Amino acid sequence: MKKASILMSLGPLFLLGLYVFPLWKIMLGAPQYPDPLGLNIHINGLKGVNEFDIQNIDGLNHYIGMHTLPKAEDMWEFGTFPTIIGIMVALGVLIGLLGYFNKVSYKWFLGWFFLMSIMGILGMYDFNEWLVDYGTDLDPNAIMKLTNPDGTPMTYKPPLLGHVKMLNFDVTSVPALGAWLMFVGMALTLIAGFLGWKNSKKLKSLA
Amino acid sequence: MKIHNYLMMSMGAALMLVSCGQQNQSSNGALSSSAAEKVYVAPGEQDEYYAFLSGGYSGNLTVYGLPSGRMFKEIPVFSQFPTSGYGYSEETKPMLNTSHGFVPWDDAHHPDISQTNGELDGRWIFINGNNTPRIARVNLSTFETEEIIEVPNSAGNHSSSFITENTEYVVAGTRFSVPIPQRDMPINEYKSNFKGSLSFISVDPEHGHLDLKFQLLMPGFNYDLSHPGRGKSHGWFFFTTYNTEEAHTLQEVNASQNDKDFIAAVNWKKIEEYVNNGGGTKMPANYAHNVYDESTHMATTTMKKEVLTVDPLKVPGAVYFLPTPKSPHGCDVDPSGQYIIGNGKLSADLTVHSFDKMIAAIEGEKFDGEAYGIPILKFEDVLAGQVKSGGLGPLHTEFDGKGNAYTTFFISSEVVKWQLGTWEVIDRKPTYYSVGHLMIPGGNSRKPFGKYVVAMNKITKDRYLPTGPEMEHSAQIYDISGEKMELIYDFPTHGEPHYAAGCPAELLAPKSKKIYRLDENKHPYAVTSPTGSKVVREGNEVHVYMSTIRSHFTPDNIEGIKVGDKVYFHITNHEQDFDVPHGFAMIGQNTSELLIMPGQTKTSVWEPKQVGVWPFYCTDFCSALHQEMQGYVRVSPANSNVELKWSLGE
Numbered sequence: 001m002k003k004a005s006i007l008m009s010l011g012p013l014f015l016l017g018l019y020v021f022p023l024w025k026i027m028l029g030a031p032q033y034p035d036p037l038g039l040n041i042h043i044n045g046l047k048g049v050n051e052f053d054i055q056n057i058d059g060l061n062h063y064i065g066m067h068t069l070p071k072a073e074d075m076w077e078f079g080t081f082p083t084i085i086g087i088m089v090a091l092g093v094l095i096g097l098l099g100y101f102n103k104v105s106y107k108w109f110l111g112w113f114f115l116m117s118i119m120g121i122l123g124m125y126d127f128n129e130w131l132v133d134y135g136t137d138l139d140p141n142a143i144m145k146l147t148n149p150d151g152t153p154m155t156y157k158p159p160l161l162g163h164v165k166m167l168n169f170d171v172t173s174v175p176a177l178g179a180w181l182m183f184v185g186m187a188l189t190l191i192a193g194f195l196g197w198k199n200s201k202k203l204k205s206l207a
Numbered sequence: 208m209k210i211h212n213y214l215m216m217s218m219g220a221a222l223m224l225v226s227c228g229q230q231n232q233s234s235n236g237a238l239s240s241s242a243a244e245k246v247y248v249a250p251g252e253q254d255e256y257y258a259f260l261s262g263g264y265s266g267n268l269t270v271y272g273l274p275s276g277r278m279f280k281e282i283p284v285f286s287q288f289p290t291s292g293y294g295y296s297e298e299t300k301p302m303l304n305t306s307h308g309f310v311p312w313d314d315a316h317h318p319d320i321s322q323t324n325g326e327l328d329g330r331w332i333f334i335n336g337n338n339t340p341r342i343a344r345v346n347l348s349t350f351e352t353e354e355i356i357e358v359p360n361s362a363g364n365h366s367s368s369f370i371t372e373n374t375e376y377v378v379a380g381t382r383f384s385v386p387i388p389q390r391d392m393p394i395n396e397y398k399s400n401f402k403g404s405l406s407f408i409s410v411d412p413e414h415g416h417l418d419l420k421f422q423l424l425m426p427g428f429n430y431d432l433s434h435p436g437r438g439k440s441h442g443w444f445f446f447t448t449y450n451t452e453e454a455h456t457l458q459e460v461n462a463s464q465n466d467k468d469f470i471a472a473v474n475w476k477k478i479e480e481y482v483n484n485g486g487g488t489k490m491p492a493n494y495a496h497n498v499y500d501e502s503t504h505m506a507t508t509t510m511k512k513e514v515l516t517v518d519p520l521k522v523p524g525a526v527y528f529l530p531t532p533k534s535p536h537g538c539d540v541d542p543s544g545q546y547i548i549g550n551g552k553l554s555a556d557l558t559v560h561s562f563d564k565m566i567a568a569i570e571g572e573k574f575d576g577e578a579y580g581i582p583i584l585k586f587e588d589v590l591a592g593q594v595k596s597g598g599l600g601p602l603h604t605e606f607d608g609k610g611n612a613y614t615t616f617f618i619s620s621e622v623v624k625w626q627l628g629t630w631e632v633i634d635r636k637p638t639y640y641s642v643g644h645l646m647i648p649g650g651n652s653r654k655p656f657g658k659y660v661v662a663m664n665k666i667t668k669d670r671y672l673p674t675g676p677e678m679e680h681s682a683q684i685y686d687i688s689g690e691k692m693e694l695i696y697d698f699p700t701h702g703e704p705h706y707a708a709g710c711p712a713e714l715l716a717p718k719s720k721k722i723y724r725l726d727e728n729k730h731p732y733a734v735t736s737p738t739g740s741k742v743v744r745e746g747n748e749v750h751v752y753m754s755t756i757r758s759h760f761t762p763d764n765i766e767g768i769k770v771g772d773k774v775y776f777h778i779t780n781h782e783q784d785f786d787v788p789h790g791f792a793m794i795g796q797n798t799s800e801l802l803i804m805p806g807q808t809k810t811s812v813w814e815p816k817q818v819g820v821w822p823f824y825c826t827d828f829c830s831a832l833h834q835e836m837q838g839y840v841r842v843s844p845a846n847s848n849v850e851l852k853w854s855l856g857e
Contacts, residue, residue, distance in 0.1 A: 035785075052722075052783035059757055059784070063831065143832060 001106070004195035005099035007188050008109045012092025014185025015085055018043050021178035024127070025049070026158050028057065030168045040176060041127075043081040045072035064167075065142025066156060067134065077126060088116055092189065099196070106196020113189045120182075128160050242695040245686055248275040253716070256648045256709050258661060259318045259332055260682075262286075263703025266313045268334055268345060273648070273659050273709060274684055276698030284343045284352045285313030285336045289799035293352075296801055297775065297810035298730075299499070301506040305339050305357050306493045314338045317368055317432075317706040320347075321410075325372035325437045325653030329714035331415050333368040333377045340364030342379050342408055344415050348720045349501065356417045357494035359514050360387045360404040360424075366433040366538075370410070372441050372653070376475065377417065379406040380446050384427035384453075387516075388490065397455035399579075401427035404516075405446065407475055416498065421482045421515045423473065423526070426579040427453050429462070430471070432537050432603075437653050438544030440562045442476035445547050449534035451578070462534070463553060467586065469528035469578070470538055470549050472565060477525045478517055486522070487515040502729040504808050520580045527569060528578055530586040531558050537603035537644070541612065541627055542653050546591055550601040550614065557601050557614060559630065561591035592630040596623050602643060603706075605650030607657025607687055615642040615662060622662055622685065624692055636692045638683055640666040647687070648709030656711060660685045660692070663704045671699055680704060721785040723806030730808035732777035737761045742853045749774045751853075755789040755803065756781040757830040759855065760823075763838030767851030770815055770844055776801075776823075779808040789836070790826025800826045815842040 022040035027049070029036035037057050038049025046069050048054040058068040072078040092112050098104040135157030146154040146167070156166055159173045175183075248254055254272030262269055266286030270279045287294030287303070294303050294311055303309055313336030321330045331353075332345045340358035345351065358364055358379045366380030384401040386392055392400065405423040410416075428448040436443035451468045454461030481487070492514040499506040519526040531549035535558070539548045547565075549558040568588040575585040600618030607613065611633065614623050620641050624634040642662045649655040662685065667678045679699035686693040725735055734740050734754040740761045743750045749772050754761045760778075768774060780789050782805040792800040793813045801809045815821065825836035843849040 056784045059782075 001102065001196060001199045002100060004106060004109065004192045004199060005096050007096075007195065008099055008112075008192035009093050009096025011185045011188030011192060012089045012096070012112070014181045014188070015089050015092075017181035018085055018178040019082065021181065022047070022176040023178045023182075025174055025176040027170075027172045027174075029170045029172075032168075036170075039069070042178070043078070043085060045078045046070065061156075063143045064146065064154075064156060065139035065144075067137065067139075069134075075130070077130075081123070084119065088112075088119070092116075096192070099192075106193050106200060109189055109196055110193035113186060113193060116186055116189075120186075124160065131157050131160060134158075242686075242693065246274045246276070246684065246696040248272065248277070253712060255712055256656070256659070257712055257715055258646065258648070258707055258709040259320070260646075260661075260663065260700055260704035260707040261315045261318050261334060262701060263316065263705050264314050265702030266315050266336070267702065268315060268318055268332070269701050269704070270350065271700075272712075273661065274686075274696060276682070276684060276696050278701065280350060281701060282345055282350055282352065284334055284345065285310075285315055285341065285355070287311040287799070290802065292799050292801040292809060292811065295799040295811075297812060298505040298808075301508040302352060302355055302497045302499060304495045304497055304508040305341065306359070306495060306510070307339060310339045312338075313341060315343075315702075315705075316365065318708045319369050319377070319651065320708045320710055321374040321415075322370060322372050322652055323374070325441070327649050327652055327654070327710045327714060328374075329710055329718075330374075331410075332708060333370060335364050335367035335379060337364050337367075337382070340367075340379065340381070342368045342377055342417065344377075344410075344417060346415075346501070347715055348718050350719070351499070351501075353499045353501070354415065354417055355495075355497045356408060356419065357496070358404075358406050358408075358419070359492040359494040360385070360389075360402075360422060360490075360516075361406065366405070366430040366446050369433050369435055369444075369651070371435045371444070371475070372437045374410050374412070376407045376409055376420070378433055378435070378444055378475075379408060380430035380433050381405070382429050382431060384429065387424060388492075394455050397427060398453040399427070401453070401455075403428055403430050405430060405433075405444075405471075405473065407478075417496070419494075419511070419514055421478065421487055421517050423478065423517050423519055425471065425519060425526070426581070428469070429458075431535070434538050434540045434547075434651065436540060436544050436562070437542070440540065440544035440547075442474060443562075444473045444475050445538050445540060446471040446473065447531065447535040447538040447549060467530040467532050468534055469583070470531045470535065470547060470560065471581075472527045472529055472547075474525045478522050481522045481525070482515060482517065487517045489513050490516045500729075501723070502727055504723070504728065504730045504733075524569070526581050527565070528581055528583040529560050529565065529589050530575070530583060531560070532556070537601075539604040539606075539612075539651070541606050542608055542655060544653075546627060548604045548612070548614075550603055552600050552602055552617065554601070555596060555599055557594040557596060557604070557625075559591045559593065559627075560589045564591065565589045592628075594623075594625050594630045594632065596625070596632055596635075598623050598635065603645060605645055605647045605660065606655050607647055607660075608649075608655035609657055611657075611687075613645060613647065613660050613687065613692075615645045617641055617643065617665070620664075622660065622692065624687070634691045636685060636694055638662045638664055639670050639681055639697065640664055640668060644704075644706045646707035646709055648711065651708070656709075658686070658688050660687050661707060661709070663700065663707065665703070667699070670697060722783050723804055725779075725781060725783060725806040728779065728806055728808060730777070730779070732775075732810065733808040734761075734777075734779045737781070737855075740853070740855075742767075742851055744851055747772050749851075751776045753778045754781050755779070755791075755825065755836075757787070758825075758832030758836045760791075760825070760836065760838050761855045762853035763855050764841075764857070765838070765853045766841040766843075767849045768815060768840055768842050769847060769849075770818060770842060772815060774813045774815065774840075775810055776813065777808060777810045778803055780805050782806070787829060788827050789829050791823065792826045793823040793840070794821045802827060815840070818842055818844055 024041040256273035283293035340361035361381040363382030365382035450462035533551035533553040535549035537550035598616035684696040
């Protein structure tokens with residue numbers, strides 16, 4: 001149980017990477033952009049992969065009537081996410097410590113993991129909602145109003161994960177370093193839960 | 208067992224015979240296909256080297272890739288350049304100011320890349336204006352001309368613009384000797400009255416700013432070309448001379464009589480010390496110093512009024528003459544700094560002087576007379592060797608860093624490869640035709656990159672499809688990585704390249720600037736946000752503070768302009784994206800368009816002469832909406848009361 005508890009205390013600390021590294025990354029490459037434009041999505045706001053990428057993405061998107069990318073103060077998520085992550089890290093470390101002193105069982109470890117997973121899924125859902133809004137809520141006076149072959153207006157929702165060809169752009173959306181650190185941290189807590197469970201079985205059989 | 212061995216040996220011999228035979232048979236085909244492979248830079252790939260070729264009478268500097276021979280850019284230096292507005296825009300007009308007023312053209316000859324410890328460092332490239340003597344400095348991160356200094360007391364600024372091995376000085380020698388100071392006097396009193404000035408222009412190590420430190424006033428010969436000493440000969444500079452006869456007319460004949468002219472060896476370190484200790488004579492002068500500031504995007508002219516001159520006789524041991532046969536042209540120093548090569552253009556042979564022997568002769572005071580008080584060393588005492596080339600008219604030699612030298616022969620149209628030390632000719636290849644100078648990247652430094660040599664020819668004739676009487680000059684690229692040279696490519700060059708400098712691509716490509724930062728733009732008329740756009744009238748001058756971004760001008764409608772106004776369009780490009788310039792042109796404007804790089808501000812003047820509504824537009828196909836990138840200016844009669852106003856999207 002000691003080993004499991006140490007892992008449990010350690011795992012949530014990996015989430016601290018989200019304060020430094022981006023969570024998600026959307027790259028936009030095109031023939032005339034051999035060095036692709038890129039958007040780093042941090043928990044507290046959007047940043048260009050290169051310094052002027054946001055300005056240049058906005059500049060291109062205005063032709064098809066997309067809104068400019070939101071600033072940190074334009075979306076409640078960028079204010080709330082850092083707090084939620086902070087609370088979850090503190091909670092996870094606390095559970096680990098309590099486990100170490102045998103105050104709580106491995107079930108708390110798994111509980112933290114499931115809570116974090118649910119929040120992650122909710123976060124992804126929210127992110128996807130924004131992508132839908134960003135890609136479909138277009139200026140009716142857009143310079144270029146393009147239609148699909150079936151006559152419906154073309155929309156420009158970037159993919160949540162993976163690659164989509166959008167007009168002349170190849171848009172690729174992937175988890176970034178912050179997310180990978182988070183996955184590692186969460187996996188550690190899951191392992192902690194598993195070890196705790198095995199340990200408890202051993203104790204039971206001994207008893 | 209023995210039989211078996213014999214069998215193997217004879218089979219081996221047979222195989223060798225077969226393979227030799229095959230090689231010989233297919234040599235032509237194999238060679239030409241390998242030449243194609245050597246110069247072929249596939250789409251999307253990049254060249255190994257930058258080559259900077261002077262434009263001669265274009266006044267500019269052209270940038271090519273090696274080995275492809277593709278031209279990347281023409282950098283405007285001494286000539287107005289309507290393509291970008293250089294020399295037309297208000298910001299760049301001062302770059303072409305001289306003591307003779309605005310001179311919109313020059314004859315650009317000898318580019319040289321800055322060096323540290325005798326190796327190319329890729330910070331700047333310098334080039335000389337031959338006609339109205341000037342030296343320019345081009346920044347190699349922006350590839351823009353940043354500074355031009357006029358050289359007083361000079362005429363035909365030809366033995367220029369070569370740098371010392373730590374870029375301490377860029378050196379500019381006069382080709383024509385003239386009265387110093389200039390005065391009204393009979394031409395036929397040239398002899399012993401005219402002087403030749405050799406100017407040492409210091410280069411600020413941080414910003415590259417140029418300052419004419421001192422001028423050496425030499426006898427009235429013609430100073431043709433020059434090169435720095437390096438390594439052991441660092442601290443010396445060598446100049447070829449012709450017309451030591453001091454002829455003032457029909458030089459073609461009269462300046463070609465002496466069997467030997469001189470290479471002047473100048474110990475500049477000694478003169479620098481003399482000057483730093485208060486030596487030299489200040490002489491009134493008048494020359495322009497034009498500096499372009501990257502943060503204000505603007506050039507300013509300062510007229511300088513004084514120059515420090517040095518009489519070589521006042522600095523003992525500073526200047527010697529090395530007799531060199533037949534009006535030498537190129538004056539080249541090998542990578543070790545030991546050999547000084549005089550390319551006697553009216554002879555068949557090359558003369559190689561030894562630096563060590565020169566020092567020994569000076570120390571032994573073995574002089575063979577003097578010229579105007581300057582000691583002449585004995586030819587035999589300084590001679591290291593002669594290259595019996597079999598060619599005619601040697602002009603210029605560069606080095607591959609592997610102990611070989613490559614010399615152009617103008618009259619016999621060839622490049623000759625020979626060995627330093629043995630003076631033996633190793634190979635010769637024809638050029639097409641009448642080659643002037645050649646270039647090996649780093650060939651004028653301690654560390655040449657001996658893979659290619661580019662020969663720059665004066666005569667083209669049948670090399671390309673004919674284009675009437677006037678044609679571009681031709682250049683050839685030879686692969687020099689092997690024992691024999693191999694002609695691998697032939698390409699036309701712009702203007703008349705007299706000389707070139709090259710360097711590995713990795714020295715410049717990574718630091719090449721992509722944009723100018725808008726937040727660092729300090730132009731007094733810059734508009735750094737679209738809301739800052741405005742139109743201001745000051746008497747009959749109107750200043751339009753205009754910004755551009757894909758795909759509109761702000762403002763794009765202007766009213767209240769009157770006939771007789773002088774309208775300044777100050778245009779700031781708000782793009783911060785690589786390779787997205789915007790252009791600007793106004794109907795009826797008596798100047799060129801502007802091409803404004805991202806983050807940059809440029810100014811164009813328009814003096815409307817007719818009432819009406821006149822359009823302007825973006826001249827660079829910037830975007831899908833480029834054709835819509837346009838605007839109107841309403842011009843009213845001089846006495847009208849139309850209110851000054853401006854707008855976008857109203």
